Amino acid sequence: MTEDTHISLAHGNGGRFMRELIESVFQRHLGNPALDVQADAVHLALNGADCLFTTDGFTVQPLEFPGGDIGSLAVHGTTNDLAVAGAEPKYLSLNAFIEEGLELALLDRLIASLAAAARAIGVQVVAGDTKVLRRGEGGGLYLATTGIGLALPGLPLGLDRIRAGDTVLVSGPVGDHGIAVMLAREQFGLRGELCSDAASVLPLTRAARDLDGLRFMRDPTRGGLASVCHEISRATGLGVRLRETDLPVRDPVRSVCEMLGYDPLYLACEGVVVAVVAPAQAEALLARWQALPEGREACLIGTLETGGERVLLETGIGGERLLEELEDDPLPRIC
Structure with missing residues (x-):
């Protein structure tokens, strides 16, 4: 089966193949026993503050859908991972991978939606990067985000x-x-x-x-x-x-x-x-x-x-x- 030797879409669905891929490749090479690899966000002690750190990627198609779009989804998806881990989200970084040919008006709507979602929950986008992909090498727009939040004292979840x-x-x-x-x-x-x-x-x-x-x-x-x-x-x-x-x-x-x-x-x-x-x-x-x-x-x-x-x-x-x-x-x- 192709799952044994090549990546398939099933490796990104959140199920068994994705779990095995993470365990056999990423965790095997990058695993840190001091961090909880099963969590959506990990605790990091920074200058005495207990912070929670998470990262995520977004590739939804279509880019706009009833109830949301890839911009607001990136904010909510990242900050939700912090929230369920017991943190107050504070900061985001944003990487945008833009496919050649994407309409500027659409890109403007999506980033405006992202900004509005961030403002609504009180988080700031403080760093970012953009890359442009050749036509046919992307789905119009991919977003990758990193989130940092402050862990609340006395809230041990796990x-x-x-x-x-x-x-x-x-x-x-x-x-x-x-x-x-x-x-x-x-x-x-x-x-x-x-x-x-x-x-x-x-x-x-x-x-x-x-x-x-x-x-x-x-x-x-x-x-x-x-x-x-x-x-x-x-x-x-x-x-x-x-x-x-x-x-x-x-x-x-x-x-x-x-x-x-x-x-x-x-x-x-x-x-x-x-x-x-x-x-x-x-x-x-x-x-x-x-x-x-x-x-x-x-x-x-x-x-x-x-x-x-x-x-x-x-x-x-x-x-x-x-x-x-x-x-x-x-x-x-x-x-």
Whole structure:
């Protein structure tokens, strides 16, 4: 198979192939045991300050889609990684890889959108670089970002804090971004009014910070909710049990997935938080999220259990389905 000797699109989907690529090449050569390679952001001590550092790249097609564009997505995607790690985002760098032939008016709109998104959450773009690619060597515009935030004292979050019996929450419906981008491409002759959920998750993470039972947060981007659950299961040795009847999925997302054979649990979200919390504080976190516009559709969706590494879905008809780790790439170029 080409996966054994050559890179495929599946190596960038957030699933098993991407994990194995990172472990076998990047982590093998660059791994640092002092840093948490499983996190979206890492702690760095700089002159006594505890900072969180992250980096990301964005290659979405089309560049503009209902609910967002590559500019605002770059800001939200990078700062969300800092927010779920327990930081207040402060600074960004920006690298723009521009394909020859891109309309200047489009580039201006995208960077204006990026700037507006940064201002709205109080972060500054303080460094950057541009490169122009030959026509045909890019997708119009690629963006690469680095983010720095200040870690908040007394907020230890991590996979190592998760315990059997803990509760899993999600702050809103899953799969919106993946399906909205796919419909914007019109590759399947489908159209709809669904918008991407791309947005800042800072209001959600700020509302959760002072709960001492908060264990872990993650934004389910590439690979979706199911991939986050597999990450949790691999790191803890525990099983994740999800309840299908409690999972928030919008009807348009469900309909498109049923028509085309996708599973919304594996589709990217760009404004949603998955949290693991001690069971005694699950209802408190749920109430806080549901009181916010960004979290009004938040749900308690599952639990952590002993019995080995696996992700199980309790179906609506009373059965169980094993959710396998993502392999094939369902929707390339969505973030």
